[in-house]
Amino acid sequence: MEKSRFAVGSHNLSQVDGHAGKKVIASLADIAPDLGKYIIEFAFGDIYSRDGLSLEEREMITVTALLASGGCEAQLEVHINGSLNVGISPRKIIEIFIHCIPYTGFPRVLNAVNTAKKVFSERNIKMNDCP
Amino acid sequence: MEKSRFAVGSHNLSQVDGHAGKKVIASLADIAPDLGKYIIEFAFGDIYSRDGLSLEEREMITVTALLASGGCEAQLEVHINGSLNVGISPRKIIEIFIHCIPYTGFPRVLNAVNTAKKVFSERNIKMNDCP
Amino acid sequence: MEKSRFAVGSHNLSQVDGHAGKKVIASLADIAPDLGKYIIEFAFGDIYSRDGLSLEEREMITVTALLASGGCEAQLEVHINGSLNVGISPRKIIEIFIHCIPYTGFPRVLNAVNTAKKVFSERNIKMNDCP
Amino acid sequence: MEKSRFAVGSHNLSQVDGHAGKKVIASLADIAPDLGKYIIEFAFGDIYSRDGLSLEEREMITVTALLASGGCEAQLEVHINGSLNVGISPRKIIEIFIHCIPYTGFPRVLNAVNTAKKVFSERNIKMNDCP
Amino acid sequence: MEKSRFAVGSHNLSQVDGHAGKKVIASLADIAPDLGKYIIEFAFGDIYSRDGLSLEEREMITVTALLASGGCEAQLEVHINGSLNVGISPRKIIEIFIHCIPYTGFPRVLNAVNTAKKVFSERNIKMNDCP
Amino acid sequence: MEKSRFAVGSHNLSQVDGHAGKKVIASLADIAPDLGKYIIEFAFGDIYSRDGLSLEEREMITVTALLASGGCEAQLEVHINGSLNVGISPRKIIEIFIHCIPYTGFPRVLNAVNTAKKVFSERNIKMNDCP
Numbered sequence: 001m002e003k004s005r006f007a008v009g010s011h012n013l014s015q016v017d018g019h020a021g022k023k024v025i026a027s028l029a030d031i032a033p034d035l036g037k038y039i040i041e042f043a044f045g046d047i048y049s050r051d052g053l054s055l056e057e058r059e060m061i062t063v064t065a066l067l068a069s070g071g072c073e074a075q076l077e078v079h080i081n082g083s084l085n086v087g088i089s090p091r092k093i094i095e096i097f098i099h100c101i102p103y104t105g106f107p108r109v110l111n112a113v114n115t116a117k118k119v120f121s122e123r124n125i126k127m128n129d130c131p
Numbered sequence: 132m133e134k135s136r137f138a139v140g141s142h143n144l145s146q147v148d149g150h151a152g153k154k155v156i157a158s159l160a161d162i163a164p165d166l167g168k169y170i171i172e173f174a175f176g177d178i179y180s181r182d183g184l185s186l187e188e189r190e191m192i193t194v195t196a197l198l199a200s201g202g203c204e205a206q207l208e209v210h211i212n213g214s215l216n217v218g219i220s221p222r223k224i225i226e227i228f229i230h231c232i233p234y235t236g237f238p239r240v241l242n243a244v245n246t247a248k249k250v251f252s253e254r255n256i257k258m259n260d261c262p
Numbered sequence: 263m264e265k266s267r268f269a270v271g272s273h274n275l276s277q278v279d280g281h282a283g284k285k286v287i288a289s290l291a292d293i294a295p296d297l298g299k300y301i302i303e304f305a306f307g308d309i310y311s312r313d314g315l316s317l318e319e320r321e322m323i324t325v326t327a328l329l330a331s332g333g334c335e336a337q338l339e340v341h342i343n344g345s346l347n348v349g350i351s352p353r354k355i356i357e358i359f360i361h362c363i364p365y366t367g368f369p370r371v372l373n374a375v376n377t378a379k380k381v382f383s384e385r386n387i388k389m390n391d392c393p
Numbered sequence: 394m395e396k397s398r399f400a401v402g403s404h405n406l407s408q409v410d411g412h413a414g415k416k417v418i419a420s421l422a423d424i425a426p427d428l429g430k431y432i433i434e435f436a437f438g439d440i441y442s443r444d445g446l447s448l449e450e451r452e453m454i455t456v457t458a459l460l461a462s463g464g465c466e467a468q469l470e471v472h473i474n475g476s477l478n479v480g481i482s483p484r485k486i487i488e489i490f491i492h493c494i495p496y497t498g499f500p501r502v503l504n505a506v507n508t509a510k511k512v513f514s515e516r517n518i519k520m521n522d523c524p
Numbered sequence: 525m526e527k528s529r530f531a532v533g534s535h536n537l538s539q540v541d542g543h544a545g546k547k548v549i550a551s552l553a554d555i556a557p558d559l560g561k562y563i564i565e566f567a568f569g570d571i572y573s574r575d576g577l578s579l580e581e582r583e584m585i586t587v588t589a590l591l592a593s594g595g596c597e598a599q600l601e602v603h604i605n606g607s608l609n610v611g612i613s614p615r616k617i618i619e620i621f622i623h624c625i626p627y628t629g630f631p632r633v634l635n636a637v638n639t640a641k642k643v644f645s646e647r648n649i650k651m652n653d654c655p
Numbered sequence: 656m657e658k659s660r661f662a663v664g665s666h667n668l669s670q671v672d673g674h675a676g677k678k679v680i681a682s683l684a685d686i687a688p689d690l691g692k693y694i695i696e697f698a699f700g701d702i703y704s705r706d707g708l709s710l711e712e713r714e715m716i717t718v719t720a721l722l723a724s725g726g727c728e729a730q731l732e733v734h735i736n737g738s739l740n741v742g743i744s745p746r747k748i749i750e751i752f753i754h755c756i757p758y759t760g761f762p763r764v765l766n767a768v769n770t771a772k773k774v775f776s777e778r779n780i781k782m783n784d785c786p
Contacts, residue, residue, distance in 0.1 A: 028506065030520060031506060031513065032506045034491060035487075035490075035491055035494075035502065038304075038494060046304070047230060050226065050296075052222060052223055053223070053226050053230060058230055060191065060192065061192075061227055061230050062230070062234060064192045064195040064196050065195050065198070065199040066234060066500060068200050069199050069463065069498070069500065070463055070724065070725055070726040071464035071501075071504070071725060072234075072463075072500040074504065074507075091183060092183055094686065095183035095184050096192055097687070098178065098689060098690055098693075099178060099192050099193070100196050101690075102629055102630050103193060103200065103203075103630065103631060105625070106626050106627065106693075106694055107721060107727040107729075108726075109690065110679070111726070111729065113683065114729075117686050120686065126685075127685060158638075159637065161650075162641050162644065163621070163622065165622060166618075166630075166633065166634070166637060169622075169625060169697075170630055177693065177697070181689075197631060200631065201334075201595060202332060202333035202635070203635070206630075206631040206634065225293065228297075229296060232297075232300060233498055233499050235497075236494070236497045236498040237297075237300075237301055237496065238328060238334040238337040239334070242333070242334070242336065244290065244297060248289075251293065305495035312491070312492075315485070315488050319450075320492055322450065322453065322454065323453065323454075324496060326457040327457050327460070327461040327497055329458070330457070330459075330461035331496065332593065332594055332595040333595035334496075354445055354446070356555065356559075357443065357444075358446065360443070360556065361446060361454050361455070362458050363440060363559075364435065364440055365465075365468075365761065365762060366458055366760045367756070367758045367759045368563055368757050369596040369598075372548070372599065373596070375552065376551075379551075388554075389554060417765070420772075423781075423782060424771065425749045425752070425753065428756075428764065428765070431566075431570065431753075431756060431761075432761055435570070436761060439562065443558075459762060462762065462763075464725040465725075465762040465766070566757065571754060571756060571757055574753070574754075575750075576746060576750035577750050581715065584712065584716065585715065585716075585719045586754070588716045589722070589755050590758060591720070592719070592721075615707060619706075619708050620708065620716055623705075623717070624716065624720050625702060626697065627717060627721060627727075628724065
């Protein structure tokens with residue numbers, strides 16, 4: 001049922017993106033409400049509710065896909081927050097980005113790290129300096 | 132020492148890509164041997180030997196970055212093999228690709244699944260049909 | 263209902279892509295059947311059945327998006343066929359590609375024209391030479 | 394004649410992009426005037442003056458190519474304005490973007506919708522809320 | 525005059541791409557002759573005939589842009605030949621590709637080197653093995 | 656030795672990017688210091704110190720790769736400065752960008768020219784208006 005896909009998606013969106021996700025959907029309400037509906041029903045309803053990958057693994061894949069696509073810093077910001085929300089440590093997020101260097105080159109990784117820097121600062125996260 | 136980065140990288144390359152990795156390096160020997168050297172030293176030496184992510188997680192990130200970049204089917208083929216080599220199940224590889232749909236669209240995912248189909252067939256892997 | 267989205271999507275897929283569309287879905291059956299299901303339910307069910315754009319306009323947008331993404335020649339082949347199926351003339355398909363030159367550069371347009379050349383030849387379509 | 398291509402292009406640029414197009418060309422005058430000349434002569438002179446597609450269709454293709462390329466929000470802003478100028482309705486612009494979801498994924502579509510939101514707000518366009 | 529842009533472009537195309545360039549234009553004659561005309565008039569007429577960069581520098585920039593774009597191996601093949609035709613050594617072509625690693629990652633560079641391998645083999649070019 | 660690669664890279668980074676390069680590395684110190692280390696060791700140590708291309712040629716290739724990749728304006732800003740630092744004239748930088756039009760389309764070139772405009776203005780560089 002449509003209702004159920006939307007309900008499942010809303011729950012998953014809340015769990016992953018919390019307030020930031022709701023803000024994205026709300027920002028679409030007066031211009032493209034169906035886009036918000038599809039994000040909830042298809043991305044967070046159909047896809048995020050599948051078996052076979054943990055939520056943590058799904059967020060790892062998501063931030064990697066966004067980093068590699070380029071020009072998706074706004075969505076990366078939402079999903080760096082999402083990654084933290086589902087329990088990925090700040091250090092692991094940075095490690096994911098560093099692993100991408102050989103595949104995407106330095107510039108996309110620098111953009112992703114700068115986005116993480118902004119998110120970590122907003123959440124008052126401090127990485128300790130040990131190597 | 133250079134030698135040690137190369138040695139560490141050769142070991143990691145063997146572990147991840149097995150024969151296919153060696154074939155890529157060998158194919159570069161008479162045209163761009165330094166490219167092969169950097170793949171071993173930097174990608175597999177510096178990056179793959181870092182802490183913070185398991186080999187399985189590194190391969191998940193790698194195939195995602197290759198799928199999202201587009202036009203990297205040859206490298207995706209090597210790393211789908213690599214993913215199997217480090218113990219990711221065929222079903223999980225497909226699940227990673229399906230998770231990418233909302234972020235990259237269907238065409239890049241179709242290309243990745245077709246590459247997996249070729250690899251699975253070469254390795255005589257049959258997915259059973261349960262949903 | 264899921265059934266209804268699938269039924270609507272199957273109908274639209276048939277109308278747009280005919281045999282080629284079915285072949286794509288069938289080729290996924292033993293490796294990633296859910297990918298085929300989402301193509302039918304979401305792409306052809308949810309999206310293609312929306313109001314506001316004609317089928318011809320939807321195919322114009324689709325081939326443009328595939329051309330500009332790069333590396334999607336397999337999907338472009340399906341949707342050049344789809345464009346012909348919904349009534350876009352061969353000359354108009356080429357005109358769409360030519361319009362993209364300033365936005366994507368010549369190489370992606372050359373790739374798209376070469377894909378069209380293959381499709382036109384398979385369908386025994388001959389462009390007359392008038393300018 | 395060069396003069397004629399430039400004249401034709403200037404006319405088309407005015408018609409499509411109005412003030413915004415002139416501003417782009419003017420902004421290039423002291424750094425890369427030939428870039429402005431080529432935009433007028435080639436993009437708007439040679440390409441936009443061709444037969445086979447209406448101006449409305451050309452703008453539909455243009456915004457789609459810009460959305461799918463990624464990182465072209467500045468040019469997308471100019472051509473969302475251009476699309477409105479040649480008579481495409483705000484609702485149809487959004488529908489074009491929504492149609493792209495299966496081919497480009499959600500992030501590029503979100504970026505395009507956010508750019509449209511900015512343009513619509515500047516032009517005091519309000520979408521009514523009916524679904 | 526159009527004629528003059530076409531004549532200048534034809535001359536430059538011959539000089540850079542020789543037989544391969546003519547083959548690309550000829551292959552467009554019965555499907556998209558205007559695309560061939562624009563390649564000659566705009567790319568090789570307007571752009572290649574400008575001052576400020578040597579032909580060798582223009583080819584260096586061209587192969588770099590094609591490598592970084594991804595999915596342009598057919599055009600890269602033409603311009604690796606072009607680079608050789610205007611006097612860039614095989615070793616320098618490979619060096620250009622290796623320089624791109626930090627900016628594009630290894631996969632696009634591997635694709636470019638494999639394309640060069642094909643071209644060098646067809647032209648019977650052997651790189652000696654000194655490092 | 657690691658030390659030597661870092662030392663060579665630091666020297667090259669200084670020569671190419673001057674203060675801007677150091678600022679990028681410093682900005683990574685508290686979030687991803689290893690990313691800065693790899694930029695110095697691998698990009699500026701291994702790659703920039705190779706024979707076969709002049710520093711000027713390396714910067715030409717770098718800005719081209721960044722322009723063509725899209726969404727790398729921050730890194731392009733650093734390397735437009737780098738290009739000026741190693742002696743490429745402002746006019747030649749713009750000519751490199753203009754040469755890319757046929758391969759990448761106008762939008763990426765416009766983004767690069769706008770980035771150059773910002774850099775030239777910060778460095779108080781005025782292009783004279785002769786064609």
